[in-house]
Amino acid sequence: MATAFTLFGMNVVHDRAPPQTQADGPTTYQEYIDFLKQQVHRPSAVTPSLHSATHSPPSSAAAPRDKDIRIQCQVRARIPTNEGGEMYLHLYKNNQDSKEHLAIVYGDLRSRSLDDAWANETILNRVVRGAYYGKLEEIVAATDVPVAQQLTPDQMVFLEQQQQQAKRKWEQQQQQQQTETAKIPLARIHSECFTGETVHSGRCDCGEQLDEAMRQLQLAGRGVIVYLRQEGRGIGLLEKLKAYNLQDLGHDTVAANVLLNHPADGRTYGIANAIFKDLGLTQVHLLTNNPDKIQQLESYGDIKVLERREMVPRSWNAPNDLLMATQPHLYPLDRTPSSSPALGMSSVFDLPKKELDRYLAVKVKKMGHILDLPDSVSSSTASSPK
């Protein structure tokens, strides 16, 4: 028989009664989760075991392996964007996991580990891994290149001199910048979301957040988006897709994670902290609604978040829509209202809003994200835990 109870102002309907000890139903979130877990571990026709005998349970993504983090930027490359801007993609390796975490860098920030001298490398090796100063087109314009695998002695001398000059220019610019403006870079720590970013899922706002962060960074002209491979809040794509099926059965994003024996949010930010440091940042303005992200980042003691810049969902943000409609060149092509229907995709004016609003409401109501829920969203999500 279905049971209903209220949790954090939401009516939760479940197909089984809560445990005897909680005659009035769970009153705290922990009790709700315990209640759900109890059901999962009872044999049931409607709630099958989540892990078959042939599969070992997923490892806990929560275990912080945050000690003695070492990172190295392996390569940097210029990426012109379809909106007319330009950024430098930095690829990092680290001693914590085997993932390729990224930094999307705008403006003149430089990676210390990339710029370090590496053993037995030639000037051409440095240029190829992106540890060059200035613009490669300037080198190309001034020599007979294409530069071959082997540089002639003349080319080698030219390249060395050209790089010394370009480096001095960069250092001068840095000094001027610090004395004149002491600009604090704009930064974002973004967690990978294949579904939201690549297949344009309307279950979450991750894709539009990445687009919006890139737009803001491009406008700011200086800063970084650290792109962490922490898919599914750290549980990975496999487990996130299972969580989606649990969500379709009526659980919210937090409960679905817990039912799969994962923490609600298993992410850590030690690698982001190390990447910020590597890029010479000590103070940032951070684009986020997630206070936990700020707290975790600052807990390492290296980076101070001077200001939090909120990320308002596009579908809630009329002025942004207006900006997009009037300045579509600032937005990715596949997200503009005019091009979307032609591609058979939802336009931002026609997002699958119900599921997205539920996702956003859970972030605000259960995960403490700082966002003003519009009345329409508050009321439309009040009766559902999803």
Ligand SMILES: Nc1nc2c(ncn2[C@@H]2O[C@H](COP(=O)(O)OP(=O)(O)OP(=O)(O)O)[C@@H](O)[C@H]2O)c(=O)[nH]1
């Ligand atoms: N486990 C799980 N992860 C999800 C789900 N939907 C999106 N994600 C992941 O959530 C991460 C983004 O986290 P969010 O909570 O949306 O945002 P945030 O990074 O904490 O906060 P902001 O800085 O304000 O964007 C990405 O790694 C997504 O893959 C879901 O339903 N379940």
